[in-house]
Amino acid sequence: ARPKVGYFYSGKSSVNIFAQEVKNMKVRDIMSIPIIVTEESSVYDGVVTLFLEDVGTIFVVSKGSLTGIVSRKDFLKSAMGGVDMNKVPVGMIMTRSPNIATVSPEDNALEAAIKIMDHEVDSLPVVEKIKENGQDIVKVIGRISKSNITKLFVELCKE
Amino acid sequence: ARPKVGYFYSGKSSVNIFAQEVKNMKVRDIMSIPIIVTEESSVYDGVVTLFLEDVGTIFVVSKGSLTGIVSRKDFLKSAMGGVDMNKVPVGMIMTRSPNIATVSPEDNALEAAIKIMDHEVDSLPVVEKIKENGQDIVKVIGRISKSNITKLFVELCKE
Numbered sequence: 536a537r538p539k540v541g542y543f544y545s546g547k548s549s550v551n552i553f554a555q556e557v558k559n560m561k562v563r564d565i566m567s568i569p570i571i572v573t574e575e576s577s578v579y580d581g582v583v584t585l586f587l588e589d590v591g592t593i594f595v596v597s598k599g600s601l602t603g604i605v606s607r608k609d610f611l612k613s614a615m616g617g618v619d620m621n622k623v624p625v626g627m628i629m630t631r632s633p634n635i636a637t638v639s640p641e642d643n644a645l646e647a648a649i650k651i652m653d654h655e656v657d658s659l660p661v662v663e664k665i666k667e668n669g670q671d672i673v674k675v676i677g678r679i680s681k682s683n684i685t686k687l688f689v690e691l692c693k694e
Numbered sequence: 695a696r697p698k699v700g701y702f703y704s705g706k707s708s709v710n711i712f713a714q715e716v717k718n719m720k721v722r723d724i725m726s727i728p729i730i731v732t733e734e735s736s737v738y739d740g741v742v743t744l745f746l747e748d749v750g751t752i753f754v755v756s757k758g759s760l761t762g763i764v765s766r767k768d769f770l771k772s773a774m775g776g777v778d779m780n781k782v783p784v785g786m787i788m789t790r791s792p793n794i795a796t797v798s799p800e801d802n803a804l805e806a807a808i809k810i811m812d813h814e815v816d817s818l819p820v821v822e823k824i825k826e827n828g829q830d831i832v833k834v835i836g837r838i839s840k841s842n843i844t845k846l847f848v849e850l851c852k853e
Contacts, residue, residue: 557851558851582770582774585770586767586771591766591816607750607766607767607770608745608766610770611741611744611766611769611770611773612745614770614773614774615741615773615779620774645847645848645851648844648847648848648851649848651844652841652844652845652848657750657840680840681816681839681840681841681843681844682811682840684840684843684844684847685807685810685811685840685843685844685847686811687847688804688807688843688844688846688847689804689807689808689811692716692717692804692807
């Protein structure tokens with residue numbers, strides 16, 4: 536008798552079929568809005584931004600191009616180190632490019648999750664490399680974090 | 695055990711089959727070691743522990759029972775607020791029970807992920823409620839975070 540609902544061939548395990556679905560899911564589909572400050576912003580303003588936006592990491596730009604990342608950990612370290620928060624600029628305490636990992640909006644969610652784990656960070660800037668007036672610009676267009684991945688995990692399991 | 699090859703019945707979507715697998719995965723299977731301090735520890739010692747262990751959240755106990763949680767965010771807030779870190783105890787700045795979410799080692803990973811998202815926290819203490827000398831003790835036996843969920847997500851997709 537014909538089955539009422541289909542059988543399908545599983546040369547791959549069910550989990551691999553899931554992996555296929557995940558691979559079709561792009562960073563662009565699950566990313567959040569990036570929170571950005573300029574290099575000249577004070578550490579104090581950086582911390583205030585962090586709290587107001589309730590994020591764990593903010594991205595730092597100079598002339599519209601990504602130059603660094605600052606996390607709660609960096610801010611806590613500088614607070615402990617007795618840094619003068621109103622005088623020192625964020626640019627002094629950030630992790631500076633090229634020592635930062637980024638993803639493209641067209642990368643898949645799994646690649647982003649792997650990068651987050653490998654680099655032991657909470658979130659990554661989503662960037663587009665463009666030319667503007669003959670200058671190479673790394674434009675920050677999003678943020679992808681462990682929260683986005685956890686949310687995706689929950690949504691895929693609930694479906 | 696799931697068949698590696700063969701046919702299987704797909705009344706449910708492939709994603710739901712994945713969800714079934716996830717539901718069989720317990721907090722116990724993916725949790726990390728908890729980092730614990732006592733309520734009397736100074737805020738300074740708390741921050742040092744946070745950095746040494748490289749975690750985002752530490753759990754606070756009194757007489758062996760969980761009483762609170764402190765995160766990087768709490769420490770940063772108290773540093774900004776000019777708290778005397780060597781004098782003020784962690785118990786003063788922590789989020790105190792019952793305002794904290796916990797999970798049991800026998801809960802499944804998906805429930806833990808949902809709780810992490812719902813409570814907007816980075817990690818949850820994994821606890822066992824026991825009796826010790828006639829006292830109710832909430833014993834912390836693990837820690838489950840967005841990192842554990844992200845790692846699980848990656849592993850399931852890579853399999």
